[in-house]
Amino acid sequence: MKTLRTMEWLILGGALMIRVAALIALTQTPYADRPLVDALTYWQQAGALLEGEDPFERGLYQPPGYPFFLAAIGGLTGRLTGGLDLTVVRVVHLLLGMASSVMLLRLGKRLGERVGVPWAGAAAVALFSLYPTTVMFELDILTPALTIALSLGGLLCVLSPRWWVAGAGGLLSGLAVVVHPTMLIAGAVMGLWRALQPNGRSASGLFFVLLGVCLIPTTVKNYRDYGDVALVSYNGGLNFYLGNNPRWRETSMLRAGLAFRELVLEANPAERDMAERDAYWWSRSIEESTKAPVAWLASIGTRVIWSVNDLEIPRNEDYRCRFEEPALRWIGLLPVSFGLVFPLAIAGLIAVVRRRDAEGVLLVGVWGALGLPLIVFFVTDRYRLPTWPLLCILAPIGAGTFWQMMRSGKRMHPAWLLLLVAAALPWVPIDPRLEKDPAWCLHVQGNFAYLDEDLERARSLYEASLERDAMNMDARSYLASMAFQRGDLDEAERQMRWVVRAHPEHFPSLKMMARILEGQGSLSASADFLGRAWRVPGERRNTGAQYVVMLVRAGRTSDARAVLREDPDLWRSRRVREAFDNP
Numbered sequence: 001m002k003t004l005r006t007m008e009w010l011i012l013g014g015a016l017m018i019r020v021a022a023l024i025a026l027t028q029t030p031y032a033d034r035p036l037v038d039a040l041t042y043w044q045q046a047g048a049l050l051e052g053e054d055p056f057e058r059g060l061y062q063p064p065g066y067p068f069f070l071a072a073i074g075g076l077t078g079r080l081t082g083g084l085d086l087t088v089v090r091v092v093h094l095l096l097g098m099a100s101s102v103m104l105l106r107l108g109k110r111l112g113e114r115v116g117v118p119w120a121g122a123a124a125v126a127l128f129s130l131y132p133t134t135v136m137f138e139l140d141i142l143t144p145a146l147t148i149a150l151s152l153g154g155l156l157c158v159l160s161p162r163w164w165v166a167g168a169g170g171l172l173s174g175l176a177v178v179v180h181p182t183m184l185i186a187g188a189v190m191g192l193w194r195a196l197q198p199n200g201r202s203a204s205g206l207f208f209v210l211l212g213v214c215l216i217p218t219t220v221k222n223y224r225d226y227g228d229v230a231l232v233s234y235n236g237g238l239n240f241y242l243g244n245n246p247r248w249r250e251t252s253m254l255r256a257g258l259a260f261r262e263l264v265l266e267a268n269p270a271e272r273d274m275a276e277r278d279a280y281w282w283s284r285s286i287e288e289s290t291k292a293p294v295a296w297l298a299s300i301g302t303r304v305i306w307s308v309n310d311l312e313i314p315r316n317e318d319y320r321c322r323f324e325e326p327a328l329r330w331i332g333l334l335p336v337s338f339g340l341v342f343p344l345a346i347a348g349l350i351a352v353v354r355r356r357d358a359e360g361v362l363l364v365g366v367w368g369a370l371g372l373p374l375i376v377f378f379v380t381d382r383y384r385l386p387t388w389p390l391l392c393i394l395a396p397i398g399a400g401t402f403w404q405m406m407r408s409g410k411r412m413h414p415a416w417l418l419l420l421v422a423a424a425l426p427w428v429p430i431d432p433r434l435e436k437d438p439a440w441c442l443h444v445q446g447n448f449a450y451l452d453e454d455l456e457r458a459r460s461l462y463e464a465s466l467e468r469d470a471m472n473m474d475a476r477s478y479l480a481s482m483a484f485q486r487g488d489l490d491e492a493e494r495q496m497r498w499v500v501r502a503h504p505e506h507f508p509s510l511k512m513m514a515r516i517l518e519g520q521g522s523l524s525a526s527a528d529f530l531g532r533a534w535r536v537p538g539e540r541r542n543t544g545a546q547y548v549v550m551l552v553r554a555g556r557t558s559d560a561r562a563v564l565r566e567d568p569d570l571w572r573s574r575r576v577r578e579a580f581d582n583p
Helices: 002-026 038-050 065-081 086-115 120-129 132-139 144-158 163-179 183-195 201-226 236-243 258-265 274-291 293-307 338-355 358-376 381-408 414-427 438-451 455-468 473-485 489-502 507-519 523-534 541-553 557-566 568-572 574-581
Strands: none
Touching: 002 086, 002 120, 002 132, 038 065, 065 086, 065 144, 065 163, 086 120, 086 132, 086 144, 086 338, 086 358, 086 381, 120 132, 120 381, 132 144, 132 381, 144 163, 144 183, 144 358, 144 381, 163 183, 163 201, 183 201, 183 358, 201 274, 236 274, 258 473, 258 489, 274 293, 293 358, 338 358, 338 381, 338 414, 358 381, 438 455, 438 473, 455 473, 473 489, 473 507, 489 507, 507 523, 507 541, 523 541, 541 557, 541 568, 541 574, 557 568, 557 574, 568 574
8 A cells, every 4th residue: 555655646746747847848949938829819818808808798709718717817926927927827737737637546546446456546647647638738728727627626526425515516517618618518427427326416406506607607698698598608500510511521620720711701700690600500510411411420430430549630739740849859759649548448438337336437427428529529639638537547447457357367248349449449540631731830830930020931931831732821821921021022922812712702811912913003903802802791891992992093983983882881981082083
């Protein structure tokens, strides 16, 4: 027992050392001061909250829990750090990771002692902390660190023999839902499980009451703003569409950029509010999927395989690019991978189900509840990571049980044959587009150089990215912008022609093309692009005025008057009136 306790302390100490070393390593890279994509959105929302502004004034497109969490950190530490500080947030994430490790130790040890694997808790912490994806997400300004800590806290509470402690698990689970909406399914599993235990109704009732209390603010806001009863944020419809349409392989892998923006605009946000856009995506998903039910079922099967594949499934953040940084390379070499742990977790699942261990069955149920959205929506490591702690608990249980069975010479139950499938499934080759994309890694480095105003280096990196992926329209857009800034209008036009062909209704690109052509003296062509921009759905009165003025400048007065007949409100623009007064 003493030896085991020493081992547990050593593993916890090692887990802490890994996290501290990773945090120090990150500070030596450009990623330290540059939150990207969703991380940047969360960061900006938290900053607005600290300024007393409402970043959710137009609705809850994303769950609000994490920005409020960041704002709370800023409020508590701002006087010492001069405001919300990225390093402080990462230190808090580090502490959350250690809290999760301690809870994993307790959960694994509790289950392991009942099945004869007392070291399961220590092994769970080691697996959790030696997984590169765990480390990288804890370093990022994203939700998994908080989600995992809250979900494990809820699990520990619901297992308590004290009804009021078990009920308090609903509070932690409810907070997790506000951070990560798919936790609602896991919370329901925990509450229902508690209700089925002896004398569990009081605890279950309190659990669901407290979980519901956490959802009141978002529900009230959604009803007040849109008259719609929605418990969480309004990105469910779009996320469902990304994984449930005939082109789901392409849409589920779209990164933030021109292509994703073009897809979002298909919901016509100029005419639909957030609730209506959400309903649009849900209905469109169902309509397109029901037209080809066999293909849709095949996509579900494919996502099952993806959800347990050893390959990292990136979305906006591909951490494999970060491992190219010399300071972070060692993190990518950490020895634990999803594919190695998954078969052992299946063995643990078989062991606890065969033993009919109630707490083990709860862990399996929560694992399934967290994994289900990956299959129903789309697979990405960011959403798969909350399942990881449960695999880390079940894997040593499976390994220990299997070892005991082999040593005793017991005849294998047919259920153990599932291990053969489970061992092979993570290594099945899947879509090659999920492999690390060197072009994208170069593009991200180009973005850093651009933000640092090192335009020559940015130009070189974007061009290198295009050599590997000629259809990287985001890189071409940056190259066009930089060429325009340095006065190379021919190069700016060449790059922007690619962009507007690929994204013919992208408003900023059309406006940029008009500016380039105006600079070249091609006023009529410039007017044509302003006209295309004006017709993009949205409030475009200023662009309409520019369009009319450019038509007059190009000598196309009759076309200008036709536009004014189409939209007489454009006469209100002083520029339009002056253009006709001084043609």
